[in-house]
Amino acid sequence: MTGEIAVRTEALTKFYGARRGIEDLGLEVAAGEVMGFLGPNGAGKTTTIRLLLDFLRPTRGTAVVLGLDPRRDKARLHRRIGYLPGELAFPGTGRADELLRFFAAARGGVDWSHVTDLAGRLELDLARPVRAMSKGNKQKVGLVQAFMHRPDLLVLDEPTSGLDPLMQQEFLAMVREARDAGQTVFMSSHVLAEVQEVADRVAIVRDGRLAAVQRVESLGRRAVRTVEVHFADPVDAAEFAVLPGVRDVDVSGPVLRCTVEGRLDPLVKAAARHEVIDLLSAEPDLEETFLSFYYHSEGTADAARADA
Numbered sequence: 282m283t284g285e286i287a288v289r290t291e292a293l294t295k296f297y298g299a300r301r302g303i304e305d306l307g308l309e310v311a312a313g314e315v316m317g318f319l320g321p322n323g324a325g326k327t328t329t330i331r332l333l334l335d336f337l338r339p340t341r342g343t344a345v346v347l348g349l350d351p352r353r354d355k356a357r358l359h360r361r362i363g364y365l366p367g368e369l370a371f372p373g374t375g376r377a378d379e380l381l382r383f384f385a386a387a388r389g390g391v392d393w394s395h396v397t398d399l400a401g402r403l404e405l406d407l408a409r410p411v412r413a414m415s416k417g418n419k420q421k422v423g424l425v426q427a428f429m430h431r432p433d434l435l436v437l438d439e440p441t442s443g444l445d446p447l448m449q450q451e452f453l454a455m456v457r458e459a460r461d462a463g464q465t466v467f468m469s470s471h472v473l474a475e476v477q478e479v480a481d482r483v484a485i486v487r488d489g490r491l492a493a494v495q496r497v498e499s500l501g502r503r504a505v506r507t508v509e510v511h512f513a514d515p516v517d518a519a520e521f522a523v524l525p526g527v528r529d530v531d532v533s534g535p536v537l538r539c540t541v542e543g544r545l546d547p548l549v550k551a552a553a554r555h556e557v558i559d560l561l562s563a564e565p566d567l568e569e570t571f572l573s574f575y576y577h578s579e580g581t582a583d584a585a586r587a588d589a
């Protein structure tokens with residue numbers, strides 16, 4: 282599959298009246314890669330995903346998915362896609378297994394042992410009626426139906442929403458296995474950390490526009506964290522302000538606050554010269570990471586496409 286493109290959009294644009302959903306999106310997802318699609322609420326992620334599946338029609342621009350035109354080849358395309366919508370609404374009052382058998386039949390039959398295996402991994406009880414399930418359990422039903430037919434392309438809109446941390450890890454393992462099996466994964470999220478764990482590249486959208494496409498390795502190097510160190514005794518800000526990647530140093534008696542871009546190691550080694558009582562490091566924040574791209578003026582959409 283190397284070199285093939287699973288998803289290609291060109292100038293893809295959707296306006297809801299005067300309101301911009303997404304504008305001039307040019308994106309390529311290579312076959313066999315996991316691409317994270319990141320952005321704050323309202324950035325245009327769901328709009329893009331719905332355009333790829335022809336649940337929405339573009340105002341202008343084009344999308345080609347698995348070599349097919351979503352509009353002309355919708356039914357054929359949907360059989361090769363596993364789709365998890367952002368907001369799940371299941372029909373009927375049936376049990377989870379009945380609903381999944383219905384989806385399986387619509388796809389021309391699936392290996393049922395794969396369904397029970399997925400349900401087991403996600404600790405989903407298939408004998409329970411879906412309507413009475415919690416949000417998290419409904420999300421698991423949605424995930425099983427997306428993965429059950431081993432689709433060429435998984436399109437997942439906020440797949441971890443409602444899942445507890447253990448199940449999130451199980452889901453990420455499923456994504457890795459899908460990639461190892463040659464499947465392509467396009468998943469949206471507004472949480473950088475979870476996407477970073479599993480994606481090859483991330484595309485960042487903001488206010489309806491593609492802001493950056495990055496390989497995850499380069500993102501890791503630039504990840505920005507806020508760090509707070511509590512020492513036994515007061516420390517001197519100047520000692521820390523000179524360290525590579527450390528900025529916004531603020532010392533208040535024995536408490537140091539700063540942001541660290543990239544490796545934490547220089548700060549940790551410097552801190553260890555004093556008696557450390559506590560150390561807090563906050564997860565990289567999407568907005569800060571984005572700003573870090575912006576100020577480096579690398580990682581623009583065009584540069585990243587050349588790198589794709």
Ligand SMILES: Nc1ncnc2c1ncn2[C@@H]1O[C@H](COP(=O)(O)OP(=O)(O)OP(=O)(O)O)[C@@H](O)[C@H]1O
Nearest residue numbers: 297300301302320321322323324325326327328329
């Ligand atoms: N049916 C609609 N009618 C009008 N505006 C819409 C509609 N759907 C989305 N929008 C607007 O389009 C923009 C992009 O929304 P979209 O749902 O695609 O973002 P998102 O990144 O998926 O956000 P979230 O994470 O909150 O789902 C937002 O400004 C939103 O208000």
